[in-house]
Amino acid sequence: MAFSRRTALSVAFAAAASLTMVGMTLPAAAETVLKRGIGSTIGTLDPQVNFLGYEAWIQDDMYEGLVTPGADGEPIPGAAEKWDISDDGLTYTFHLRDGLKWSDGTPLVAQSFVDGVARTLDPATASEKNYIFSSTISVTGAAEYMSADNKGVRDPKTLGISAPDDKTVVIKLDKPAPYMLYLMNSFYVAPLHKPSLEKFGKDFVKAENIVSNGAYHMSESVPQSHVTLVKNPNYWNAANVKIDKVIYSITEDDNTAIKLFKTGEQDITYDIPSDQIEPLQKEFGDQVHVTNSTETVYFSFNLKKPPFDNAKVRQALSMALDRDVMVNKVVKGGYVMSCGYVIPVPGYDAPKVPECGMDKAARVEKAKALFKEGMAEAKMDKLSLKIETTANASMRKFGETAAVMWKQVLGVNASVNSQDRDAWLAVFTAGTWDVFGDDLIGDFAGPETFLAYMDPRAEAGYNWVSPEYEALYDKAMAITDQAARYKVLAQAEKVLLDSYLTAPAAAAPSRSMVRSNVKGWVDNPAGWHGTQFMSLQ
Amino acid sequence: MWSYTLRRTLGSVPTLLALCVITFFMMRVAPGGPFSGNRRVSPEFVKLMEDAYHLNDPLWQQFWTWFNGVLHFDLGPSLKLRDYNVSELIAIGLPTSLEVGAWAMLLSTLVGVVLGIAGALRRNGPIDYSAGAIAMVGVAVPIFVIGPLLQIVFGLQLRWLPVARWDDSWQCRVLPVLTLALPNIAYVSRLMRSSMIETARTNYVRTARAKGIGEWRTILKHALRGAIMPVVAYLGPATAVTISGSVVVETVFSIPGIGRFFVESVANRDYPLIMGVTLLYGAIVIAANLVTDIARGLLDPKVSYE
Numbered sequence: 001m002a003f004s005r006r007t008a009l010s011v012a013f014a015a016a017a018s019l020t021m022v023g024m025t026l027p028a029a030a031e032t033v034l035k036r037g038i039g040s041t042i043g044t045l046d047p048q049v050n051f052l053g054y055e056a057w058i059q060d061d062m063y064e065g066l067v068t069p070g071a072d073g074e075p076i077p078g079a080a081e082k083w084d085i086s087d088d089g090l091t092y093t094f095h096l097r098d099g100l101k102w103s104d105g106t107p108l109v110a111q112s113f114v115d116g117v118a119r120t121l122d123p124a125t126a127s128e129k130n131y132i133f134s135s136t137i138s139v140t141g142a143a144e145y146m147s148a149d150n151k152g153v154r155d156p157k158t159l160g161i162s163a164p165d166d167k168t169v170v171i172k173l174d175k176p177a178p179y180m181l182y183l184m185n186s187f188y189v190a191p192l193h194k195p196s197l198e199k200f201g202k203d204f205v206k207a208e209n210i211v212s213n214g215a216y217h218m219s220e221s222v223p224q225s226h227v228t229l230v231k232n233p234n235y236w237n238a239a240n241v242k243i244d245k246v247i248y249s250i251t252e253d254d255n256t257a258i259k260l261f262k263t264g265e266q267d268i269t270y271d272i273p274s275d276q277i278e279p280l281q282k283e284f285g286d287q288v289h290v291t292n293s294t295e296t297v298y299f300s301f302n303l304k305k306p307p308f309d310n311a312k313v314r315q316a317l318s319m320a321l322d323r324d325v326m327v328n329k330v331v332k333g334g335y336v337m338s339c340g341y342v343i344p345v346p347g348y349d350a351p352k353v354p355e356c357g358m359d360k361a362a363r364v365e366k367a368k369a370l371f372k373e374g375m376a377e378a379k380m381d382k383l384s385l386k387i388e389t390t391a392n393a394s395m396r397k398f399g400e401t402a403a404v405m406w407k408q409v410l411g412v413n414a415s416v417n418s419q420d421r422d423a424w425l426a427v428f429t430a431g432t433w434d435v436f437g438d439d440l441i442g443d444f445a446g447p448e449t450f451l452a453y454m455d456p457r458a459e460a461g462y463n464w465v466s467p468e469y470e471a472l473y474d475k476a477m478a479i480t481d482q483a484a485r486y487k488v489l490a491q492a493e494k495v496l497l498d499s500y501l502t503a504p505a506a507a508a509p510s511r512s513m514v515r516s517n518v519k520g521w522v523d524n525p526a527g528w529h530g531t532q533f534m535s536l537q
Numbered sequence: 538m539w540s541y542t543l544r545r546t547l548g549s550v551p552t553l554l555a556l557c558v559i560t561f562f563m564m565r566v567a568p569g570g571p572f573s574g575n576r577r578v579s580p581e582f583v584k585l586m587e588d589a590y591h592l593n594d595p596l597w598q599q600f601w602t603w604f605n606g607v608l609h610f611d612l613g614p615s616l617k618l619r620d621y622n623v624s625e626l627i628a629i630g631l632p633t634s635l636e637v638g639a640w641a642m643l644l645s646t647l648v649g650v651v652l653g654i655a656g657a658l659r660r661n662g663p664i665d666y667s668a669g670a671i672a673m674v675g676v677a678v679p680i681f682v683i684g685p686l687l688q689i690v691f692g693l694q695l696r697w698l699p700v701a702r703w704d705d706s707w708q709c710r711v712l713p714v715l716t717l718a719l720p721n722i723a724y725v726s727r728l729m730r731s732s733m734i735e736t737a738r739t740n741y742v743r744t745a746r747a748k749g750i751g752e753w754r755t756i757l758k759h760a761l762r763g764a765i766m767p768v769v770a771y772l773g774p775a776t777a778v779t780i781s782g783s784v785v786v787e788t789v790f791s792i793p794g795i796g797r798f799f800v801e802s803v804a805n806r807d808y809p810l811i812m813g814v815t816l817l818y819g820a821i822v823i824a825a826n827l828v829t830d831i832a833r834g835l836l837d838p839k840v841s842y843e
Contacts, residue, residue, distance in 0.1 A: 041801065044619035051575070123585035128575045130582060146582060205620050223621060223629055224793035225703060251701070252788045252797065259688055259700040420804050422569025425576060440576075453577065461576075 031244045032536045034518070037251040037260070037270040041224050045205045047190035047212075048120040051128045053527055054270060056187045058248055061229055061531050062212040063186035066094045066113065066169060071533035073445060073524035075181040079108070079191070079213065080169070089176035089480055094169040094184075101234040102193055103217040110163035112191035118156040119192050121145050132188050135458060136443060137177040178480050182444035182526075186214065215241045215532035224250055229531075242535040261513045267536075268518060268529075272511040274333025274394060280513065287516050290334040291523040294442035295508035296343050296450060297335070297398060299387070299435050301501065303463045307383065308434065311500055312374030317435075318503035319355040319367035320409035326401045327506045331394055334509030341454065341496055342447045343507040343525060348486045350447075351494040353504060364409055371410045384413040389437030390424045398505055399437045428461055438502065445525040447489045448476075454496055462501060469495045538831065545830070549823040556819045557607075557812065561600050564803070564811055571616040571806045590616060592808075603812060612816075613809035617802075623813035627795060631817070633703070634787070634794030638780030640714040645721030646772065650765070652722070653729020654756065657737065668726055675723025684716040684789040701791040713790040717783055721775055728767050736764035762836055769836065773829030777822040 038054035045055065047063055060069065068078035080094035100108040120127045121134075121142055133142040140160025160172035173180070183189075193211040196204040203209055207221045215237065216229035226249045231241055249266065251257035254273040258280070260266040272280060272288065281288045301308040301317070308314060327337040339356035342348065355363050375381065385406075389399040396418045403414035416437075419427070427433050442449035455473055456464045472492035479485040496502070514521045520534035572578070572586045587593050591602065606613050612623035621629075652672075656665040691712060692700035702709045736742060737760055745759045746752075787796040795814065802810035834840045 041618065041797065042620075043617050046619060049619060123582065124589045126572065126586035126589050128572070128578055131575075131577045131579065134579075135577070146585070202614075202620065221620075222793060223618065223626060224787075224797065225791070249791065250793075251791055253701075253791070255685055256688065256701045256789055256791060259693055262693055263696070263700055265700065265702065420569075422573055422804075422806055423567065425573060426568030428576075429580075459576070 032242065033245045033247065034243045034268070034531060034534065034536065035247050035249065035266050036268045036531075037257045037266050038248050039250075039254075039270045040252055041250055042221075042227065045210075045218070045221065045227070046202070047186070047205070048116055048125055048129065048192065049127045054248070056527075057529065058227055058229070059187055059190065060185070060528065061214055061216040061246060062210075062218060063190040063214045064235075065186035065189045065191075066184040067181055069185050069526070069528035069530060071520055071528075071530070072522045073526040073528040075185065078185065079113075080184075083181075085480075089178060089478070090173045092171045092173075092180060092184075094171070096167045096169070097236055098167075100213065100236060102211050102213050103232045103234055104211050105234055106211075107166075108191060108213050109166040110169045111166070112193065113169045113189055114156060114159075114161050114163050115194050116190050116192040117161050118145075118154075118159060119197075120188075121159070122154060129188060132183055132443065136449070136452065137180050137183055138174040140172045140174050176477050176480070177448075178477065178482070178485060179444065179446050179448045182446060185528075215530070216246060226250060237532070241532045243531055246531045258513065261515070266513075267515045268521070269513040272334075272513060274331075274511075277332075277334055277511065284513065287513055289512045289514050289521070289523050290509050292336045292343055292507040292525055293510035293527060294343055294445050294449070294525050295439055296338065296341060296442070296504075297395070297437075297439045297506045297508055298338075298341060299398075299402060299503040299505060300438045300462060301435055301503075302431070302433055303501065304431060305434060307375060307378035307380050310374040310378045312370045313378065313383075314374075314500035314503070316367045316371035316374060316410060317406060317412075318353060318500055319358075319363055319370065321355075321402060321405055321503060321505070322360065323356070323505065326398065326405070330401045331397045331506070333394055334511050335394065335506040336509065338504045338506045340504055341493055341502060342450045343442065343445070345445060345447055345486075345525075347483065348447050349490055351490055351497055353497050353500075367409055382413070383410075385415075385434040387414060387416045387435045387437050388424055388427050388433045389416060389418045390421050391418050394508075395437055395439065402435075402437075402505075431461070431463075439508070442526075447486060447493065451476075451489055451492055451496070454501075464499070464501050466495060466499065538834070541834075542827065542831065545827050549820075549827075552823065553816065553819050557604070557816060558600070560815045561603070561808075561812060562596065564806070564808060565596060567803075567806065569806055571808065573806075590614075603809065607816070612813040615802075615807055615810045617805040617807040618810070623809050626798065626810065627813060627817060630793060630795035630798065633792060634783075634796055635780050637710065637713055637717060637786070637792060637794065638776070638783075640710060641717035641721065642772070642776050642779050644714060645718040645725055646768075648718070649722045649725025650729050650768065652726035653768075654733055654761070656726065656730040657733035658756070660734065665730075668730070672723035672727050675719040675721075676727075679785075680716050680720060680783070681785045681789065683719055684712070684786060687712045687716060688789070701789070703790075703792050709790075713786050713792055716789075717779060717786050721779065724771060724775070725768055728771055729764065732767045733760060733764040736760045739763070766833060766837060769829055769832050773825045774822065777818075777825035781818050781821050 042055060043052060044050050045058060047059060050059060064078045066078055066080040067075040070076040079096055079100055081097045082095050084093045096110055102108050117133060119125050121130050123146060130146055133139040134146055141158045145154055145159055162170050164170060191213055196209055196211050200209045207218045210218050215232060215235045217232045218227060219230045220228040226247055229246045231244050251270060254271045257266060257269040258276060261269050277290060301314045303309050323337050327335050339352035340350045342350055387399040387403055389395045399416040403416050406412040406414045428436055440450060440453055451473060453459055455470060456466055457470060469492050472488055476485050476488035510527050517537045518534055519537055521529060572583045591599060603613060615621055615623050615626060618626060652668040656668040659665055688700045691698045698711050699709050742755060742760050745755045784796045784800050787794045798810055798814050802814060
């Protein structure tokens with residue numbers, strides 16, 4: 001942890017220094033306004049409930065968790081100025097800053113963070129974020145607190161998160177979670193302003209009632225239109241917040257957003273239509289930002305359905321894919337070809353499926369041979385399969401390309417079934433699928449979140465059995481040193497790739513237009529872009 | 538006429554009720570639910586969240602709870618846009634959709650009728666051909682092409698109008714209204730033209746001409762009243778569709794109306810919102826048809842209210 005805290009501090013220093021310098025060149029009186037686009041309608045701004053990427057942006061501006069995602073997405077001290085981690089990695093003690101205040105000027109105490117987590121875990125809140133505390137990091141007592149057996153008598157005191165005094169938050173875990181700090185930002189642990197919740201009920205998040213503790217607070221919210229945030233004078237670091245006002249506009253249509261960028265009505269767009277990256281790069285150069293996100297795209301095979309229970313058939317199908325053509329010629333749009341399950345992570349030496357380095361003729365030949373052997377073992381001579389994808393245009397293209405490649409190379413009669421997300425997931429749950437055009441959005445940009453999901457104990461839907469993987473994963477979780485942990489995690493990923501439970505395809509992109517006068521935007525896979533780190537020139 | 542209106546209004550109650558019942562039970566057949574979009578939330582917890590919103594009660598009981606709410610003007614909470622109730626969302630979005638839709642209908646009726654008459658009077662002349670061309674474009678080119686095209690020309694290149702914005706200025710209304718009106722202008726003008734050509738050949742118009750009434754008076758006072766009937770019949774349902782919000786126009790021009798709710802609520806399995814907008818849409822269609830029928834009665838003495 002020493003590593004990330006040191007980086008964190010230096011980032012904070014650098015950000016503060018650069019902001020101060022920019023500040024000196026700005027006229028003092030003019031109000032600086034940043035116009036940011038967000039994709040779809042905001043589902044909710046309830047800090048314990050919201051779950052979408054753009055909701056996280058607004059949340060990150062309005063609330064501060066125990067840590068804050070820095071300009072580069074790495075955690076830096078937030079409401080907590082420092083923390084201690086016990087030697088066994090099971091107890092985290094966060095020490096809050098002096099004099100923290102809510103946006104209404106009232107003091108912010110440690111208990112508010114406890115209240116926030118307890119509210120997230122209460123089924124009555126119906127928050128999708130609850131799984132963070134019960135499985136991603138196993139906070140003591142969280143699973144029991146959520147459980148149905150606990151009807152009506154939920155006592156936050158049974159939870160492994162407590163506030164022994166007004167300035168200390170203690171979190172106790174059942175299992176070590178060395179990536180824990182990535183999940184201590186406001187998106188997961190926003191403090192709860194209980195007096196306003198008690199007074200206004202679910203209306204406590206409306207602009208006229210809301211009380212927050214971040215760099216900004218909300219002044220206006222119009223459903224389907226925009227949310228306006230203004231600088232929070234009670235924020236502890238308000239002196240270093242350079243932008244006075246942020247307007248988040250809903251721009252459902254990406255093409256419209258690009259036009260707004262061109263006319264100067266938007267400084268940062270939420271996305272870039274996949275077919276426009278190249279022309280926009282010609283026109284706007286480095287104002288076009290494309291980087292990989294934490295979404296990994298892959299095909300999963302149904303181990304319960306012959307012949308996919310045969311490893312040779314699965315390997316043959318994976319080897320028949322020309323990933324370069326699939327990603328760089330057909331799907332495009334900033335997707336990054338992937339030879340493994342985990343997205344590219346700095347410092348993580350990811351294993352690769354062997355076909356990635358092979359030349360095309362050898363790869364095709366081997367795929368054909370394996371397919372023949374596997375099919376013989378499965379006592380089948382013809383294979384028809386259906387690839388299930390969401391209706392998302394890129395995901396459909398992945399499916400269609402795979403279908404063509406499997407047909408060409410292996411003579412498989414493959415078809416694609418695209419449905420809306422709910423129907424697609426229902427097919428997965430029902431277990432009736434052959435090949436699943438799959439994706440997973442990691443909670444942070446580290447291998448742990450991806451490999452935790454593929455742990456057979458966490459997701460039973462794949463019917464995968466691998467004690468070896470489980471042992472390696474557990475071993476890794478007990479290692480606090482990041483480099484050493486990543487080594488073991490890479491071994492676990494190798495086990496996953498060797499099993500060919502999945503055929504890796506790509507890492508999905510994160511795409512934004514960022515006007516050149518906006519300073520402080522740093523591309524990062526987790527997509528954290530706090531306005532407090534930005535300035536206008 | 539009043540008793541007719543009353544009868545029709547009462548008669549619409551069973552229609553709306555049937556619409557609600559069918560929608561309510563049909564949407565439950567679709568796989569998935571409002572809380573099933575995240576794979577990492579355990580099924581057990583999904584069930585707990587559903588319990589919190591009474592989604593696991595027997596269906597008939599859920600329907601009754603919902604229906605009882607409707608009787609008390611409460612359409613329930615939205616399951617996805619959680620900061621608002623369905624009634625609040627409709628109250629915020631409907632006026633905007635109504636405004637854009639009303640302007641678009643007004644524009645398309647006026648322009649369509651004038652173009653149609655002009656085309657009919659000067660058949661195969663330049664006006665007729667240009668009106669025909671406009672109609673062809675309006676019918677053939679979908680609004681998801683027209684909208685962005687207008688944005689590029691008037692917003693990006695000429696910079697006369699905002700690309701997409703919604704405030705109190707008239708400028709931001711021009712492009713969406715125009716986009717929404719174009720297909721209707723096309724239909725109305727074609728309908729008007731053919732109907733006017735037909736009417737101009739009828740006996741009563743010939744009689745009017747024979748009596749020596751001027752050409753304009755013949756057209757406007759005698760022929761128009763008969764010729765506009767098909768247009769009026771078309772306008773009813775068209776108005777209902779237009780004022781209840783267009784998904785495409787609202788998306789392209791970032792207009793905070795209710796059109797998008799129609800599509801998004803279904804994709805999100807947001808049951809109360811689906812029910813709310815369906816009920817609203819049904820009521821608008823019924824009201825628009827009623828107004829059309831009354832208007833037809835006023836225009837055509839052959840139509841009786843009995």
